Amino acid sequence: MRIHPVGATALLLECPPAEVEAWRAELWRRRAAGDLTATEIVPGERTVLLDGVATPAEVIAGWAPPPPASDVSVEIISIPIVYDGPDLPTIAALWSMPVPAVISLLTDTEFHVAFCGFSPGFGYLTGLPASRAVPRLASPRTSVPAGSVGLAGRYAGIYPTASPGGWQLVGRTDVALFDVDRDPPALLTPGTVVRLVAA
């Protein structure tokens, strides 16, 4: 784990991608316990950003690496998906398998919310093998409906609101991904385990 200063009031912890969730959970725990003062704890692909941090970098650097993140006793969120996305044939061609096999592969995958971004409640879901990485659309759609399930790179994601988007669409859901009257407002928070089941 390496720590980069970011401006005057933030630190960026860099670690192997497999350790990000463990560090995120550990930093969350330490903040709750009062060992860490930070306004934001934001995981990325191989980093955790601490913004508005008052705890010195030297103190954080001295913390023992956390144990690996464990799925045991973690609640699994199942999201019903209608697999009728316009890009399913493209994915099927990329993966050299029929469309039903693509759907089976997606429904059989245990996804993890690695980090959020792009828009409130949009979780970057990992779990697909590297060999299943897919390119973004060469030309993004000007409008992707809310609830659309897409693939890009090695990630899956669900658009919480209608927006332009360049991910390859495989399906859709009616489940609300983001609700400001809910606590937490996002259904998919970092560390959550997700299954994209067939509706």
Place this chain on the structure above:
Amino acid sequence: MTAVPTGGPAGDGVTAVLAVVRAGALTTVQDLGRPGYAHLGVPRSGALDLPALRRANGLVGNPAGAAVLETTLMGCAFRLPEGGLVAVTGAAAEVTVAGVPVSRDVAVNVPPGGLVEIGRATAGVRSYVAVAGGIAVAPVLGSRSTDTLSGLGPPRLRNGDLLPLGQPGSADPAAAGEDVAGPDVTWAASAADRLPSPPGAPVAETDAGSSGPASDFDGVIVLPVRLGPRDAWFTPEAVETLLTTAYTISPNSNRVGARLAGAALARAVAGELPSEGVVLGAVQVPADGQPLIFLADHPTTGGYPVIAVVTDVTALAQARPGSTVRFHGPQR
């Protein structure tokens, strides 16, 4: 007429309204923003010129975090059917109340039905208009700010909107924990804020010395920066260029970011940066090499390398397109 929902159940004391007559180019409700949700992809949002927000609130006796109007270049106009106390800070612009020119940076009594007009900015970009009691639209995730990136918070003002106002002097739930400045404190702070900075001095990292009189907006904008976290992704020449050459504020700038035009910054490391969390003031360099400085409505994560971080973005809130910017560094 469109009534924007109030913060609490009907009849809890929110009676007064602000009636929008001329919404202007982009006038939004802003407060201190909604920190604490970046891990869910929720931008911080909030007033771009925070010292001006605090000063306007202080002048009318509001908590520092009460919601105000933030105008963009063209000002705005509204009526207060019940009358009230108003203060305008930020950009230099002509302000009239019931047709009478009034000073900025002072609290002004508006008679019932009085029209408040904030004219086109003659220097700077954004005016901050505080009304005693604060704008009392419903808070979203603890803030009444309009987030132009995600769409959270109230919509931008439109002609004919009716915005609810809070009770003057009452505690603002969204601003709990903020100090309520008394009138004496307010005047003292305001006077100190209006002291001009010495020529060529770097922008102060505190509230004082920014967004005061028009003269503060003139000349080259000097932005204090610290290099990193991804300066190693750029050539040493690019880092030197960033710190030694002038950039121009692009017309494409907005609440998400100030886009700069100037010498392109060359990468030493090719390829995509894995997405990582970004902070206010991050100087991100997209593929075209032209830097972009993230402001309040910035996305929470990004995949372009951040070469440096501007440690006080206040001056950018008032930077007009075409303004010259220089970076002052490099503190590591």
